[in-house]
Amino acid sequence: MPDTTIRHSLKWKLWCMALVAALCTAILAGTTLYRSVDGFLQARHNARDIRQFTTVFEAANLISAERGPANALMSADEAQRPRARAWLEQLRRQTDDHLHRLELGAFPPELLAAVHARLDAGRRAVDRVAAQAAGARRDDDIQAAIEAMFAAWDSYFGLIQWQATELMRRDQELTAPLFKTMMLGNLREYAGRLGSYLIAPLAAGEPIPLRNRIEGQITRGRLLELWALLRPSAEALPLDAEFRQLRQQAEIRYFGDGLGLVDRLLAEAPAAGGYSLDAVRFTDRYVATMQPLEALRERLLALTVREFEQREHRALQALATLGLTTLLSLCLLAGLVLAVQRRLFGPLLRAADAVVTLADGAPALPHPRPGEAGEVRRLYHAMAMVSERLMERGRLTRELEQLALTDGLTGLLNxxxxxxxxxxxxxxxxxxxxxxxxxxxxxxxxxxxxxxxxxxxxxxxxxxxxxxxxxxxxxxxxxxxxxxxxxxxxxxxxxxxxxxxxxxxxxxxxxxxxxxxxxxxxxxxxxxxxxxxxxxxxxxxxxxxxxxxxxxxxxxxxxxxxxxxxxxxxxxxx
Known part of the structure; x- marks a missing residue:
């Protein structure tokens, strides 16, 4: 029918215009938003990964920190034992809590199982030595327990390396902050190991074995090497005054006081009157000198997390700005399409649709609007007259149908x-x-x-x-x-x-x-x-x-x- 042909033709033209507008919008949105969205998503993923890595590394620090109270407990006499035991139990609970959180993540089960096995073995070794009377503890047993705790940290460090590898594979931008964090973590670990090589001899009151001296020198060399490597990279970073202050404190307290304390005990001869400090007091003083190292690592982690969160925020702001610009462009395009539809295609399409609905017996007439042509208004008037007659005919038909199906007296079905x-x-x-x-x-x-x-x-x-x-x-x-x-x-x-x-x-x-x-x-x-x-x-x-x-x-x-x-x-x- 001619009316149907006109209606379809007008709809086809309108859809063609809408398609052109949609293609323009898609091109505009794609070119302006693609990089911004990708940058925001990458920044958000990096911030999330850094936060997750911080949690992973915290467990490593706790495993390393367990050795302090463990060494004190294995060296303590009856009076010192309750304090050392409470200290150790507190750290063990914190370590187990962090490891439990890791079990909920996507870490290889075999790596987690190896960490638990080594950590349980180290703890059992410590508890066996601590259960013995103070005079019955052997130097070899204490040293074996200490080395078992070393093995637990080494096993967990394998998990850290796996996590760092996965994160750097996703984005090489994370390489530098991850390496710095791992270096600071290793710095604290080597500092703890250096002190642990003295625990067994101090507890037994015996000369420090040659093996322990050699291992201590190797560990000391690693400490100084890591500290030297961290110095230029730390100075190049835009770090805050608190980080620089902590670095100065670490230089003074650990690399001055802490290493000085170790050197003093290495130079003493127990045969000439014993050591100037027992194992428990040495542990308390030495662990205190390592506090700036822990604070330095935690501050670097906090600054790294803050930096990536700021990048995420900046990426979000850029995305919002581009999104708003794109939205304004879309609004302009939509306004243009609506104006064309209102003045040209809209009235004709509504008239065509109204004709079709009238033919189907369901009148739905459009009303004239401002700006529409006079010819369209006359068409609407003619359609209104047809609609009134059709509605009257429909009303009469419905009344006849009602009479045919309903009992006139009761209003029930007939x-x-x-x-x-x-x-x-x-x-x-x-x-x-x-x-x-x-x-x-x-x-x-x-x-x-x-x-x-x-x-x-x-x-x-x-x-x-x-x-x-x-x-x-x-x-x-x-x-x-x-x-x-x-x-x-x-x-x-x-x-x-x-x-x-x-x-x-x-x-x-x-x-x-x-x-x-x-x-x-x-x-x-x-x-x-x-x-x-x-x-x-x-x-x-x-x-x-x-x-x-x-x-x-x-x-x-x-x-x-x-x-x-x-x-x-x-x-x-x-």
Whole structure:
């Protein structure tokens, strides 16, 4: 049809314009936002990875820190033991808590299992030595326990290396901060090991073995080398005054006081009167000198996290700025498209759609808007006249349909409508839709008309219709089947439930009083027949319900009878 062709042509043109606008928008958004979004996501991932690495490294520091109270406990006498034990238990709980958090992450199970195994072995070795009397502890046992704790840290450092490798593989920008963090962590670890090489000899009051001296010198060399490597990189970083102050404190307290304390004990000879410090006091003083190293590492981690979080924030700001610019561009494009649609395509498309809806019998006329052409306004006026005539015709059609399906007196469904519903329900393949029919006939209705007049009879029919409607579900169908005969079509019931409903209707009718005028009231009753069930056609159901109703009438009225399928060879009963 010509109208349909025009409508499709106009829609095609409008969609072409919308497609061009969408392509322009996509190109604009893609070129301006792609790099910004990618940069923001990368910055957010880096900040998250650095925070996660900080948590991972904290556990390494705790494992290393356990050696301080462990060394003190293995060297303590009875008076010193409770303090050392409480200190050790506190650190062990913190270590276990951090390791438990790691188990919730995506770390290789075999690495975590190796860490737990080495840490448990080291702790058992420490506890075995600590359980012995102070005089019975052997230098070799103490040294073996210390080395077992070394092995636990070495095992965990393998997990740190795995995590660092994974992060650097994702983004090489993380390489420098990760290396600095690992170097500071190793610095604290080597400092702790250097002091641990003196614990066993101090506890036993024996000369420091040559092996311990050699290992101590090697560890001391690593410490100085790491410190020298960290100095230029730290000076090049934009670090704050607190970090520089901590670095100066580490230079003075550990590399001055701490290493000086170690050198002094290495130079002493226990045979000439023993060491100037026992193992417990040496541990307390030496661990205190390492505090700036721990503070330095924690400050570097905090500064690194802050730097990557600031990068994330800056990337977010850049993304928001570009997003706002893109949004403004989209708004301008949208405004342009809307202006064209409003003045050119919109009125014609709405007119075409209105013509189609009028042809389909569903009038939905557009109203003239400011800025539309006069020809379009005249078209709308003509369409309004057509719409009014179609609406009038539709109203008359609906009234005729209503009259064809509804009883004029009671407003209920008539027999034709009820039969149509019943046939559809009986033909439904779903078992739960099988219908049941309740046929109800007012007893002695002719005597009501004869004795009180037809208006009283009409009043009885109307009140009975309202009474029954109040007893039914919303999905039940109530209709007037004949003169004084009503029918209830129900679905989703069993026959026994339909019978209960019929009895409830009978009792409600029996107790109802119809007020005819003044003080005069009228009692009524009804005879009811019930039938239905799966596998029956609608005509069969109606016939059986009618037979059950006839039986109720024959047996004295004011009662309910149910049609039941008779056994083979017997007559039907109800």
């Amino acid at each position: 027999r034709r409508a009820l039969d149509e519903l019943g046939e559809r329900a009986a033909a439904s393949p779903r078992r739960q839709d099988c219908p049941h029919l309740i046929l109800l006939d007012i007893d002695h209705f002719k005597s009501i008309n004869d004795g009180h007049g037809h208006p009283a009879g009409d009043q009885v029919l109307r009140e009975l219709a309202e009474l029954m409607r109040a007893q039914l579900r919303q999905d039940d169908h109530l209709g007037r089947y004949g003169g004084e005969e009503f029918a209830v079509l129900i679905e989703g019931y069993r026959l026994s439930e339909a019978a209960l409903l019929a009895r409830r209707l009978r009792r409600a009718i029996r107790h109802h009083r119809v007020r005819l005028g003044g003080e005069q009231t009228l009692s009524i009753s009804a005879s009811i027949g019930v039938a239905g069930g799966p596998g029956l056609g609608w005509e069969q159901i109606v016939r059986r319900a009618d037979e059950a109703l006839y039986r109720a009438k024959a047996e004295g009225r004011d009662r309910v009878r149910i049609y039941r399928r008779p056994p083979a060879g017997e007559q039907p009963s109800s």
